Every structure is written in C-alpha cells, then in structure tokens.
Amino acid sequence: MPTIVKTPSGTWKAVIRKTGFPTTSKTFRLKRDAEDWARSTEDEMVRGMYVKRSQAEKMLFSDAMDRYLREVTIHKRPYTQQGEKPRAATLKAHFGAYALAGITSELVAKYRDDRLAGVHRKDAKGNPQPLQPNTVRLELALLGHLFTVAIKEWGVGLVYNPVLNIRRPSPGAGRNRRLSAQEEQRLMQLIDQYSNPMLRWIVRIAVETGMRSSEITSLKVDQVDLARRVVMLKHTKNTMPRTVPLSLKASALFQEAVDNPLRPKRETHLVFFGEPGKDGKRRPYNFNKAWLEIKAKAGMSDLHFHDLRHEAVSRFVEAGLSDQEVSTISGHKSMQMLKRYTHLRAEDLVAKLDRLSDAT
Template identity: 65%
Template structure:
C-alpha cells in the first residue's frame, strides 16, 4: 500500500514500497492527485508494466545531450564529431530546458517549423535553414532518445522524434564546371603558394574522392606502381580501393616527392604541428573560400569536384556498378543524385543512335 503524507509546505507526498520494485515517490498539490497516482502505479506494478519515469522527469534535454556528447559522439568519425558540436549547441539553446518526458512530438514539430522558417539576422531579415540542416538536427535528437531508451534506462515509453514528419530531403546539387571555369579554377590553385592545394583539387576531380578521404591519406596507402589508393577511412566506414587515372597518379607522385616534406609525419597532405606537437592534415578551406570569391565561383563547393568526377565516369561509359566501386556509393539511388549528365552529351548520343536507323 502507498503511504501518503502532507508535507510542511502543504503538498502531498505519495511513497510506494512494493516487493520486487524500487521505491517510487512523487509530490502533488492535492491529496486526491496523490491517491490517483498511487492507485495507477500500484496497478502497473501488479501487472508488471510499471515504468520508472522519475529519471526521465529529472533529466533535462540539456543534460541528456551532454551525456550523449560525452558517451556516444566520441565513437563517431572525427568529422561527424566536429559537426555535432554545433548541432548539440542549437538543440540545447532551443530545447535544453525541457525534461525528457516533457519533450513531446508537438514541441519538436514546432522546433522543426521554427528552424525551417529561420532566425532573424542583424538586419532583421529572416534566414531560413535548409531541409537537410534541420533533418540532421532531428536525427541527432532522435538517436539520443533511442540511446536513452535502450541503454540509459530512463523510463521513456517512446521516441517523440519518430512521431513527427521529417523535412523532405533537398534536391541533389547540379553544379557542373564549364570548360572556362575549370581552366580558371585550376590555373588559380596551381598558382597558389602551397602546391598541395592544386594536387588535392586535381585528385578530387580525377578520382571522385571526398576531401576527408584525401586529407587523411598516409603514404603507405598510395601505390603508384599499381596506380591505386587504398582508403581505410570512408564516409560509410567501408574500406575501398580507388583506381588512379594518369593525371591522378602524377598528382600523387608530386605530392609524395614534396621537397619540404617533414620527417615527423607520414600524411600525404600535412599541416603545421598543433599545440600537442602532432601534425594534422592540411586544412585548405579558408584558402579555397578566398580563391573562389576572387574567381567569382562562390556557388561552387569543393565537394562539387566529386560530383563532376562521378558524372564524368558515367559519361565515359562506365556502368553504375563500376562507378559505385570507385566512388563508394552503396545505393544506386544516391549515385543517381551525383550523376548529372550534360544535355549536350545526350544530344550527341541521340544523333549517333538515329544515324544507325
């Protein structure tokens, strides 16, 4: 039976002690509320369906996100870890004061709509967030709830993120380089004071490798004789071997023979030593952004070099399976988002087909 007592502050505290269950206690404004809760809780215990909700009531979203960041985030790839720092900060600012049990699907849906509508900038103009940005924020929040339910034992009965609509994924980028743009871009990167910028860009457009895959390469992963690169760290975590074109092979040859290569690293593309004395991969993003602005190519992303490479693989006649083995795409549907065939190339093929009739 429950024990219900009146506290010094005038509230009513219900305490349930039942064999086989940890003690349960809760405070209410009225005695009737305390009695109703006690009856429901004891009935759940008898039926074996009682869930300890107190931990979820006590833990805030802020505390849960900090716990997630301390325990789960470190198990992810370094690039993902750095991105999650910002997402955790945004979620904490907007939802951190809620307890886990109070964060309902309605609250999260409102968060989704507010983020998509955007925040006001310094000029009073509302800047909307992209669908993909909000999707990734909700994915992190949803995974946090999944971990809380399965591993933390917080007494949550469901994952509220699963009960809302996710923003539709945005259309795949269709930014291709014109011949003139490509010439200007590669002349500019080749003229940069650090030759690694030109080598990295050349490798990206020749192989379709991601910047993270290129920057983390060690010398023993590059086999110039066989013209292959063995990738150990990839976005989908599956190692793969990338064949090298003659152009890519030459870029790697120059990179491996870099006359200023230090003796304290085996990174192909190395940066300056950090505070810990260890060298990190060459970080070129700031230089890349300045160079793009100077060339008037602000809408061209470095990742678009991968799009360009994969599209050229398709245009050269390689099958989807052959292209995916090079690019590392697991899904043919995802691969199609990267393969934007030029209409003029299709016109030539159509002419060739008609000429055979």
C-alpha cells in the same frame, strides 16, 4: 497500498512499495495529487505498463546532450564529430531547459517547422532565413538518436521517442553543380598560385578521383601505392574500405605530394599535414579558409568542395564507365545513389537514337 505522508515542509509524499518493482516515490503540493499519482502508478504496475519516469523528469536536455557528446559522439568518425557539435549546440539552445520527459512530438514538430521557415534565423534586416530541409533532417536525426540512447542504454524512463512520431523534411533533389571549362580554368589558375602547394594537389586530386575532402586529407603515405596506381582508403563515409584507381594525372599529383621536400617524415606519415598542435602532433592539413578565399576571388562562392566529387563522378559517367565501375571508384553503396548522374547517360542516348533514325 500506497503510503501518503506529509513532509515537514508541508508537501505530500506518495510512496509505492510493490513486490517485483523498485520502491517509487514522488512529492506533491496537494494530497489529492499525491493520491491520484499513486493510484495511477500502481495501476500501471498491475497492467505491466509501468515506466519509471523520475529520471526523465529530472534530466535536463542540455545535460543529456552533453552526456551524448561525451559517450556517443566521441566514438564516431572525426568528420561526423565535427558536424554533430554545431548541431548539438543548436538543439541545446532550443530544448536545453526542458526535462527529457517534457519534450513532446508537438514540440519537436514545431521546432522542425520553425527551422524550415527560418523563424529563429534572420538576416541583418530581420528577414527569416529558412534552412535547407537536409540540414533540419540531420538535426532531427541527432535528436532522435539521443532519445534512443537514453531509453535503451541510460535506462531513462520515457514512454516513447518523440522524434519517431513526426514527419521528416524531404531531403530534396540534391546538388547538381558542375564546373564549366571557363570556371575550372579560372579556379585552377588561382589554386596553382597559392603559396602552399598542398592546396593545389588536394583540389586537383578531388577532380581526378572523386574522393571526399576527409578521405584525401587523412591519407597516409603507406596508403598510396604509386607502383600499382591505386590509393587504399581505410576509413570512408559509408564505413566500407575501398581502393581508388589513379589516372596518370592523379598519379603525378600524388607523386609530387609524397615527394614534398617540406614533409617532416619523422613527425608525421600524413601526405597532407598541418602545423604542429599544442601537443606537438601534426594533424591533417586544414585548407578550408584558403579554399573559401580563392573560390570567392574566382567568383564562385556557390561552389562547394564536395561539388568537385560530383564533377569527377559525372566525368566518369561521360567517359563511358559503367555504373558498377563508377560505384567501385566513388564508393556509392547502391546504384540508386548514382541516379542523379543518369541524366548524363540520357543525354548521350539522344545522339544514339538520332543515329538509329538515320540508319532506318
């Protein structure tokens, strides 16, 4: 039987001691509430449905997210860590004061709807600024994984993961930004004029190979085999290493980059290196500021660096490479992931169909 005792402060403490379960207690202002809690908790134990909720009721979301960043995010790839930190800050600003047990599916669903509608994100005139569905999907993915880790690894007594029960926003059709010949000429002219030649090599290599920004900037000299005209990628977005073949243009660009007379060979093995940090170590070259300035000057503020990867893959398809050959170069895990490039093939088929019609 539960024990109900009055504390010196005038509150009522319910204590449950049951064989096979840890001693559980909770304090209430009213004796009736203590009795109701003790009765329902003991009933859950008898029916095998008991979950110790005390930690979930005490642990604030802000503390849980800080722990997640320390213990989980830190072991992810640098690119993923960089993306999770601002998402974590956004989630903390909204849910930070809640206990984990207080975050329900209803609250998460409202957060989703508010973010999609731009309720908490407004421009200078006070107009809502809706977020892209995929941005909200990534935030919900982080939120959901935090609850999964809390339940499975931290032993936090939660009845369920509130994110699992809500609808995720549709990811949308994805970007389909291509470079026109005039745009490419204008962009490359400004890129070539930039004082640091590494920016020129990086941008042009992206267009030639379809490699991601992080894949290019993290390259070390021993990963570039100019004799065989290939680059060996050890760490990629989908975690699968791959070997990227190099065109003649790409080989020439890598040759210039590897032979860069300013590269401090004793300090770093990176092909594209930055200035030494406070610890004296050189990290990958961060070209983002220069890239933003140059594309704005070129009148292409809507162009993302990742669009250069889309441009490269589209050109592979237009050149007649098979889907399997393209995926080998680009690293797409499945043919389904290449589906947004198939419209190029459909356009090519129109001309072939016309030729068939003429022949008959």
